[in-house]
Amino acid sequence: MSTSRPRPIGLLTATLALLRKDLLIEWRTRARLNAIIFFALATLLMFSFALGPDTKLLEKNAGGYFWLAILFASVLALGESFRVESENACMDGIRLAPADARAIFLSKALGNTLLLTALGVLLVPVMVALYGVRIVTSVVDLGLILLLGSLALSAPGTVYAAISSNARARDVLLPLLLFPLVIPALLSAAKATTLVLQGDPMRQFDSWAGLLGGFNLIYWGVGFLLFPRIIED
Amino acid sequence: MGKFIKWGLPALALVVLAAGWWLGLAWAPPDREMGDVQRIMYVHVPLQWVAMVAMAINFGVAISYLMKASWKLDAAAEASAEIGLVLGTAGMITGAIWGRPTWGVYWSWDPRLTSQAIMLVTYTGYLVLRRFVEDPEKRATWSSVVAIIGAINLPIVWFSVRWWRSLHQVQSTPKTVDPEMTLALRVSAFGMLFLTLWFLVLRYRQALAERQAEVALPDALPSDLAAAGGANSSGVA
Numbered sequence: 001m002s003t004s005r006p007r008p009i010g011l012l013t014a015t016l017a018l019l020r021k022d023l024l025i026e027w028r029t030r031a032r033l034n035a036i037i038f039f040a041l042a043t044l045l046m047f048s049f050a051l052g053p054d055t056k057l058l059e060k061n062a063g064g065y066f067w068l069a070i071l072f073a074s075v076l077a078l079g080e081s082f083r084v085e086s087e088n089a090c091m092d093g094i095r096l097a098p099a100d101a102r103a104i105f106l107s108k109a110l111g112n113t114l115l116l117t118a119l120g121v122l123l124v125p126v127m128v129a130l131y132g133v134r135i136v137t138s139v140v141d142l143g144l145i146l147l148l149g150s151l152a153l154s155a156p157g158t159v160y161a162a163i164s165s166n167a168r169a170r171d172v173l174l175p176l177l178l179f180p181l182v183i184p185a186l187l188s189a190a191k192a193t194t195l196v197l198q199g200d201p202m203r204q205f206d207s208w209a210g211l212l213g214g215f216n217l218i219y220w221g222v223g224f225l226l227f228p229r230i231i232e233d
Numbered sequence: 234m235g236k237f238i239k240w241g242l243p244a245l246a247l248v249v250l251a252a253g254w255w256l257g258l259a260w261a262p263p264d265r266e267m268g269d270v271q272r273i274m275y276v277h278v279p280l281q282w283v284a285m286v287a288m289a290i291n292f293g294v295a296i297s298y299l300m301k302a303s304w305k306l307d308a309a310a311e312a313s314a315e316i317g318l319v320l321g322t323a324g325m326i327t328g329a330i331w332g333r334p335t336w337g338v339y340w341s342w343d344p345r346l347t348s349q350a351i352m353l354v355t356y357t358g359y360l361v362l363r364r365f366v367e368d369p370e371k372r373a374t375w376s377s378v379v380a381i382i383g384a385i386n387l388p389i390v391w392f393s394v395r396w397w398r399s400l401h402q403v404q405s406t407p408k409t410v411d412p413e414m415t416l417a418l419r420v421s422a423f424g425m426l427f428l429t430l431w432f433l434v435l436r437y438r439q440a441l442a443e444r445q446a447e448v449a450l451p452d453a454l455p456s457d458l459a460a461a462g463g464a465n466s467s468g469v470a
Contacts, residue, residue, distance in 0.1 A: 156382060163375045168365045176361055177379060180354040181386075218385060226378045229299055 014099035018107035036073040043069040058131040063194030078157040082165035105227035109158040116150035136199040148212040149189035155219040242431040250424025256417035273331045279425035280324035287317030295380035307373040308440035318356045344393040345401040355383040
């Protein structure tokens, strides 16, 4: 036993270092962001083609389409977030570092949240233009829902992406595991967005945002606790 | 014990279930509003109850596996999820058959029905995951994690009828229904429970045998005859 054992790195430091690494890779290639932006844009367009040029219908359901576009794009983003680590056995390298394995979960989930939030910010003006919606209540409310919704997709999504990236048929497995799980989050995010776009006379916004907050608490907690078991060998 | 499981348990289950269904179909009074249509309750409700029991067992063994790895727990997890899914699906189909004459539709987007549908899809995903991972140890660990995450939905299914008062009725209590109905329902439920336990034991043994064959395989390769003696070791390293 040597006396100069490496000092364990703190959870926060490790998380931020990993997050910085992921964002740097993302910024240098911009492959993931470009792909999910165009995918989500295409999805928003497809809804209007599939339903015909009925502006009333598109306006009425805009919140739902917006979140479906983000959900579909999130599968791409989540799947890709672990593909970076599968090259050159990078995951093994990260695991060997004297740091808490939960930092990997936090950094990946936060990275995915940032990516999805950025996507949402870009999609809002497109939605306003394509579907003819207005932001009736406040932009802050919309931002809050966007952030909470992205967090809610990212926490369970990161856990499942870590699993499915190592399994056979991973492209089928991730949506199959993730979609049923995030239905409550999708429902409350879509409802809250619709309230922002169409007015909220009954003051229901807070309860939907609360449901989304509760969902986040549960799945961030469970993901944080269980993630080290997934990546161990 | 082996004999009891092979002959006694199925016989007991079938006798109790037959008695319960006879009580439900012939002895208990028809419902005041729904008439004889209500009698599907003696099939539908026990199915849903035991599906919940199977899912709860799945949750329990998944947690136990993460605390102490063993092939027995993994086999129990596979057996309980599969049987829970089959029973839950049967419960949903009987519910739809009842819904058509009572509600006028086979399916409505009621919270109970929706959350149950989500639950069934979740466990389908769980079983698909099990098929798609070849390494038995990784499969056992990952599927335990997925089972625990998926089980968060179980209390939502159970309490959905209380939290969101909608089309599906709230769980009845013995105080609100005829005691003859309660008796018939309880006997049917015990019959269904015994039948489920029998299924669980059978499926568990099958899963355990599969697992042991799987983990024994590398040792049993012809090039490694020396190791063949320890071929049927079943512990997780």
